Amino acid sequence: MARIRIEHLYKDFVITNNESLHAVKDASLIVQEGEVVVIIGPSGSGKSTLLRSINKLEIPSAGKIFIDDDEVTGSADIRKIREEVGMVFQSFNLFPHLSVLQNIILGPIKVKKMEKSAAKKLGLELLARVGLSEKANSHPNQLSGGQQQRVAIARALAMNPKVMLFDEPTSALDPEMIKEVLDVMLSLARSGMTMLIVSHEMGFASAAADRVVFMDGGEIIEVDTPENLFNNPQLERTKQFLKHIL
Amino acid sequence: MEKITEQETQHTSLIAKLVSKTPVEKKGVTHIQMTDGVLIPKKNDHHVFNSWRLTFFLAVVLLSSLVIFVPKPYRAIFLVVIKGAPVTFQVTILSIMGAIIIGLFCGLGSVAKSRVINMISGVYVEFIRGIPLLVQLIFIYYAMGRLFRIEGMLAAVAALSICFGAYMGEIVRAGIQAIPKGQMEAAIALGLSRSQAFRYVILPQTIKVILPAIGNEFISMLKDSSLVSTIALTDILRKGREYISRTFLSLETMLVVALVYLVITLVLSRLVGMLEERLHKNG
Numbered sequence A: 001m002a003r004i005r006i007e008h009l010y011k012d013f014v015i016t017n018n019e020s021l022h023a024v025k026d027a028s029l030i031v032q033e034g035e036v037v038v039i040i041g042p043s044g045s046g047k048s049t050l051l052r053s054i055n056k057l058e059i060p061s062a063g064k065i066f067i068d069d070d071e072v073t074g075s076a077d078i079r080k081i082r083e084e085v086g087m088v089f090q091s092f093n094l095f096p097h098l099s100v101l102q103n104i105i106l107g108p109i110k111v112k113k114m115e116k117s118a119a120k121k122l123g124l125e126l127l128a129r130v131g132l133s134e135k136a137n138s139h140p141n142q143l144s145g146g147q148q149q150r151v152a153i154a155r156a157l158a159m160n161p162k163v164m165l166f167d168e169p170t171s172a173l174d175p176e177m178i179k180e181v182l183d184v185m186l187s188l189a190r191s192g193m194t195m196l197i198v199s200h201e202m203g204f205a206s207a208a209a210d211r212v213v214f215m216d217g218g219e220i221i222e223v224d225t226p227e228n229l230f231n232n233p234q235l236e237r238t239k240q241f242l243k244h245i246l
Numbered sequence B: 001m002e003k004i005t006e007q008e009t010q011h012t013s014l015i016a017k018l019v020s021k022t023p024v025e026k027k028g029v030t031h032i033q034m035t036d037g038v039l040i041p042k043k044n045d046h047h048v049f050n051s052w053r054l055t056f057f058l059a060v061v062l063l064s065s066l067v068i069f070v071p072k073p074y075r076a077i078f079l080v081v082i083k084g085a086p087v088t089f090q091v092t093i094l095s096i097m098g099a100i101i102i103g104l105f106c107g108l109g110s111v112a113k114s115r116v117i118n119m120i121s122g123v124y125v126e127f128i129r130g131i132p133l134l135v136q137l138i139f140i141y142y143a144m145g146r147l148f149r150i151e152g153m154l155a156a157v158a159a160l161s162i163c164f165g166a167y168m169g170e171i172v173r174a175g176i177q178a179i180p181k182g183q184m185e186a187a188i189a190l191g192l193s194r195s196q197a198f199r200y201v202i203l204p205q206t207i208k209v210i211l212p213a214i215g216n217e218f219i220s221m222l223k224d225s226s227l228v229s230t231i232a233l234t235d236i237l238r239k240g241r242e243y244i245s246r247t248f249l250s251l252e253t254m255l256v257v258a259l260v261y262l263v264i265t266l267v268l269s270r271l272v273g274m275l276e277e278r279l280h281k282n283g
Helices: A047-054 A078-084 A100-110 A116-129 A145-157 A175-190 A202-208 A226-231 A236-245 B002-021 B046-069 B071-082 B085-111 B115-129 B133-146 B152-178 B181-189 B194-231 B236-247 B250-281
Strands: A002-016 A019-032 A036-040 A062-067 A085-088 A163-167 A194-198 A211-216 A219-224
Touching: A002 A047, A002 A194, A019 A047, A019 A194, A019 A219, A036 A047, A036 A202, A047 A062, A047 A163, A047 A194, A078 A085, A078 B181, A085 A145, A085 B181, A100 A116, A100 A145, A100 B194, A116 A145, A145 A175, A175 A194, A175 A202, A202 A226, A211 A226, A211 A236, A219 A226, A219 A236, B046 B071, B046 B250, B071 B236, B071 B250, B085 B115, B085 B152, B085 B194, B085 B236, B115 B152, B133 B152, B133 B194, B152 B194, B181 B194, B194 B236, B194 B250, B236 B250
Parallel strands: A036 A194, A036 A211, A085 A163, A163 A194
Antiparallel strands: A002 A019, A002 A062, A211 A219
């Protein structure tokens, strides 16, 4: 079953009155339930814009996006859809005035109207899952970048989402912290979560992705399994890009 | 062999030259700090701390020595003037609370998504900021007083709240805009509504950011509250003016009035500074 269906998506950013930037051009993509898809491409290729359109942090200019059968781009209640779509940001975006546990249980309590005690139990379980049980009462600024990103993953999981979106989750991290975050993502992928990930981590893409999407200039150029795409790219643009980064 | 020693001696003399050129730290020499924080005064920055300390010391010494050593007429003046302090504080505290409430609505209004609400709060701010506080005060008390009876304290608090509410609105707006965009995005990505995101994520952080600014507004308001003496409220200035009209000791009385205001505002500004430092330390 198709979890995410993107049909002919366009996104233009207006720069001046008669000039606009076409960030995403005619992008179509289907992500099946339980599938892990990694989007790669040079900076400015529209990867993040495509990802952010899925939970309407960017409003597409044209095209359609469906999560299951709910049309994100239509009149469906966007808050209901956002509940089901977890998002992890490059800069973590933890709430600095709340403790780690409070960060995780804010959504369940305020959106899902969960009992506080039940939410706390869930929060502690999720913290154990990302290996940070002892940090429940710390504040985000007391954690390392890698730890903050793991908390951000736990916060997104607390809403029990159907889909997880990752927007360059390791790009803001020091090299020695990248692995701990990728490990959490890998175990999440193995648990059957549907994941769409914008990343530059080719090793992770090889290990975890079912398919890799290569974007350039706002267009989806090539989609294939990681083995095929990395070892035997079909198109010249993909070859050029891979030559630069591998 | 000789060559080596020659080289060695050259070497050592070079070192000696270099060492002698190394700047020796001398007392009283200005050190240029190559950090990005030199323009922001720190607690141990002697310049700022001492200017406050010196002013405070001078004001307290002058006021207390006048009262103690020249009891006639200063002690009598002081005892009369200080009786106005409760009214000054009452007006200021009530008005700052009013201003915070108005400012909160105003600030939220100016960042709201609706253009109409933006306009309303924008026009309010432009309107109020363009009219002098004294004019607003007299307008509310005397001009509106022709339509319905309005009590002095109420008029004073209303005028100060409305006026400072507009400025507070700008502070709140700036505070909200200082919160990184990612905070709102993370909140709505969880499924929170915009108003929930404001309430649980944005505003708690905004309050922390603007607390020192609110403290500074409190100080300006305390000073500007002296304007209420024109509408028959017996604050510090009014007490002084009443005393002058009885005794004609205008210079002596106004000296005491000025010193009382100065001591109060200096104490408050130090408290705001301490608050700022504490917030800074807690990140």
